[in-house]
Amino acid sequence: MLSQSEENYLKAIYSLSELQGEAISTNLLSEKMSTKPSSVTDMVKKLSDKKLISYKKYQGCELTIVGKKMALQIIRKHRLWEVFLVKKLNFGWDEVHEIAEQLEHIQSTKLTDHLEEYLGFPRFDPHGDPIPDKNGVFEKINKSKVLSDVIINGKGSVVGVEDGSSGFFQFLNRYEIGLGTEIQVIEKFDFDLSILVLINGKEISFSSVVANKIFIQLL
Amino acid sequence: MLSQSEENYLKAIYSLSELQGEAISTNLLSEKMSTKPSSVTDMVKKLSDKKLISYKKYQGCELTIVGKKMALQIIRKHRLWEVFLVKKLNFGWDEVHEIAEQLEHIQSTKLTDHLEEYLGFPRFDPHGDPIPDKNGVFEKINKSKVLSDVIINGKGSVVGVEDGSSGFFQFLNRYEIGLGTEIQVIEKFDFDLSILVLINGKEISFSSVVANKIFIQLL
DNA sequence: AAATATTTTTAGACAAGTCTAAATAAATTA
C-alpha cells in the first residue's frame, strides 16, 4: 500500500510523461511537486525500490508498467469523484479539484467501482478529461484543437479545458461556458492574439491566454 | 488543521467519555487506539497545547468545549458517509465502517453540508446512531433497551445495534435484521440466557451475546 | 578541451508519530 505522498509522485510523473515523452528530470518533478530536488531524489529511490519507476542516477525517472497502472487508478478515482461532486452534489467546476485531491487517496476498489456504477459509468470528468476504467483503459482524445486554432467563422463545441487555476474556472462560469458550449469565431486580432467569439448569441472577446486553454471539437 | 491521527484521538476520547463520564486514563486510551501508553502521553500533551483537551499529568484527559465540537464534526462526517455508502452505493452494514474511517478525514465543510443535503438530512446512520448537525447537535436516543430486556411476548423494532465486528454485521444480514425490523420475544431461557424470537414469521434462537447487542424500541 | 554553469546527489538535520526500556508517581495490599 502506498502513502499519499507516493501516490502524488506517481500522478505527477504520469502527467509530466504525457507532456514530454522522455524520462522525467529531478528538477522538473521537484517543481511540479513543489518540493526541493533533494526530496525528489529520496522519493524516486523509494519508488524505484518498489519497482514503480525505473531510475538511474542523473538520468531521471520513468513509470514502469505497474507504476503506470497505479497512477491511472489514482487518476480514475480523482475524476470519478469530480463527476460525483459536480453531478450529484452541485459543486461548480472551480471547486472540485482540491476536494478530489483528497478523495483520490481513499483505499477501496469496491468503493471506486460502486461509485462508477452509481454515476452511470461516465467516460469524462467535468473538465473533459477521460476517466480510465478499472483496467486503466480510457479514450485518448480530443484535447488537441484549442480555441485559438479555430479559423474565422469556424464553429465548435467545448470538449475540455486546461486543468488550471480556480480563477480560470470562475472566469468560465462567469461567461457560462461549460462542456458542450458552442462557440463561433468571429474575428482574430494579430496584434495581441485576442479573439472575438459568439457564445449564446453574445459577442465576447478573449485574450490569447484564455483562447489557448479551451479545447474545441469542430462542428 | 488537525492531522488524521489527532482527529482519531479526539474521536476515541469522545467515545470513551460517553461510556465513562470521568477523565479518560492514558492506559484506556492507549488500548482504544491500539498504541502504547507512552505514545498516548505524547499525543495528549499535543492536544492539550492546542486546547482541545484538558490534561494534567497522571490525571487523564477530557475534551474541552472546542475539542468536543471537533470530535462531533468528525463523527458527523463518518455517519453521513456511512449513510451515503449504504443508501446510494448499496453497501451492506458490515462493509461501511472501514471506508467511513477514511472518508471522515476529508476536509471540506461545504462537502459535508452538501452531502447531508443530498442525503435528505438523515438523522441516523445505518447502525441507528444519531448524526450531529453542523452545530454538533443531535438526538440522544434510544440505545437504552436491549433485546435481552424485552419481556416475553413483548414486541419491538430494531433501532440500533452495537457498533461492532464485521462478523456480527454478517450475522445480522444472514437473518435479514436491519433498522426497523420487528421482533417479538417468544421465550427466554435462564440456563444460558438465550432467547427465542419471532422475526418475519420465523422463529429464531439468539445467544445472550447477540441479544445484548440489538437495541429495541418497544411497540 | 578547459572553464563555467547547471543539475543532481549526498550528508546531516528536523517534525510527526510511533516504539522500547527505564524511571517515577499513584494505587493497592499486606
Place this chain on the structure above:
DNA sequence: TAATTTATTTAGACTTGTCTAAAAATATTT
C-alpha cells in the same frame, strides 16, 4: 504505613517525508 504492584511519564530511538548546505556529476560556453 510500608511494601508491592500498577499506571504513567520520560528518555532515547526509528521511520517518513521534508529541508539546507555541500559535494559530485553533467551540460554548456568560450
